[in-house]
Amino acid sequence: MTPLTLLVRSLELMGVLRDNNLFGKGVNVMDEKVIFEKVKESVVEALGVDEEEVTANALLFDDLGAESLDLLDIVFRLEKEFGIKIPRGGIQADALSDEGENLKEEDLVVDGILTPLGIEKIKASMPEVDPARITEGFRADDIPTLFTVQTFVNISKNLLEEKEKTG
Amino acid sequence: MGIGIDITEVSRIKSLAEQHEQFLTRVYTEREITYCNRKKNKYQHFAARFAAKESVLKALGVGWAKEIKWTDIEVVNDPNGKPRINTYGAVKRLMDKKGVKEILISLSHISLYAIASAQLVKG
Numbered sequence: 001m002t003p004l005t006l007l008v009r010s011l012e013l014m015g016v017l018r019d020n021n022l023f024g025k026g027v028n029v030m031d032e033k034v035i036f037e038k039v040k041e042s043v044v045e046a047l048g049v050d051e052e053e054v055t056a057n058a059l060l061f062d063d064l065g066a067e068s069l070d071l072l073d074i075v076f077r078l079e080k081e082f083g084i085k086i087p088r089g090g091i092q093a094d095a096l097s098d099e100g101e102n103l104k105e106e107d108l109v110v111d112g113i114l115t116p117l118g119i120e121k122i123k124a125s126m127p128e129v130d131p132a133r134i135t136e137g138f139r140a141d142d143i144p145t146l147f148t149v150q151t152f153v154n155i156s157k158n159l160l161e162e163k164e165k166t167g
Numbered sequence: 168m169g170i171g172i173d174i175t176e177v178s179r180i181k182s183l184a185e186q187h188e189q190f191l192t193r194v195y196t197e198r199e200i201t202y203c204n205r206k207k208n209k210y211q212h213f214a215a216r217f218a219a220k221e222s223v224l225k226a227l228g229v230g231w232a233k234e235i236k237w238t239d240i241e242v243v244n245d246p247n248g249k250p251r252i253n254t255y256g257a258v259k260r261l262m263d264k265k266g267v268k269e270i271l272i273s274l275s276h277i278s279l280y281a282i283a284s285a286q287l288v289k290g
Contacts (some may be wrong), residue, residue: 068221069183072183075184079189088237140229
């Protein structure tokens with residue numbers, strides 16, 4: 001735990017952050033800008049690209065030239081950086097999980113192709129992705145081609161929040 | 168029916184293994200780690216097994232989706248050295264659902280690259 005996190009956590013415990021709302025809404029221990037900078041650093045190190053290329057909307061495969069092993073490299077760097085665990089499939093698992101809705105896999109993907117409901121779910125769970133990229137007939141296998149730098153910011157942020165909740 | 172193929176750069180596997188302590192245990196089973204570590208060019212063997220896992224996932228038609236772990240797919244060698252695929256957990260369930268009885272695998276590796284080809288056999 002860094003001194004900053006410790007400080008933030010102590011303030012939070014004392015109710016200072018909650019009352020003063022220093023970090024915008026809620027009690028975000030790590031603010032999104034900080035997360036973005038760390039994700040950017042990990043992407044630069046893993047892919048050997050220039051910092052300027054790593055914008056929030058840059059696509060990992062098409063814009064930054066990543067290969068599937070590079071995603072793993074980025075994932076491991078983020079795990080180390082944030083003390084989180086990103087499971088394989090964790091990036092899109094939420095979108096295609098049936099949590100509380102009793103959905104079957106066939107409701108979302110048929111023969112490897114996203115159903116209209118599957119498309120809707122992916123769009124909703126990946127708000128950072130340009131919805132125009134997810135068209136009819138989109139293959140579930142091609143979801144990683146939608147990953148942007150912001151996708152990794154979001155997943156890190158979610159996992160950090162989860163970690164905060166569970167302590 | 169389904170087939171899948173994957174090519175993996177040996178040096179990438181080596182650097183991932185050297186840089187990230189999670190890499191080997193997240194991707195390979197204990198048996199695979201023991202097997203590869205005994206080999207002279209161990210990273211060629213690790214790379215071939217990574218390619219195998221990816222090719223199996225391609226043959227089954229799953230990319231990064233679902234709660235699938237790399238360790239759900241294991242490459243073991245027959246006494247005569249022929250590789251064979253064992254599956255566990257979510258991958259095993261997916262095979263059962265698709266009526267896949269067996270997955271055939273073929274591996275090849277040189278100093279730079281490892282390649283694998285997988286084929287589903289329906290029961």
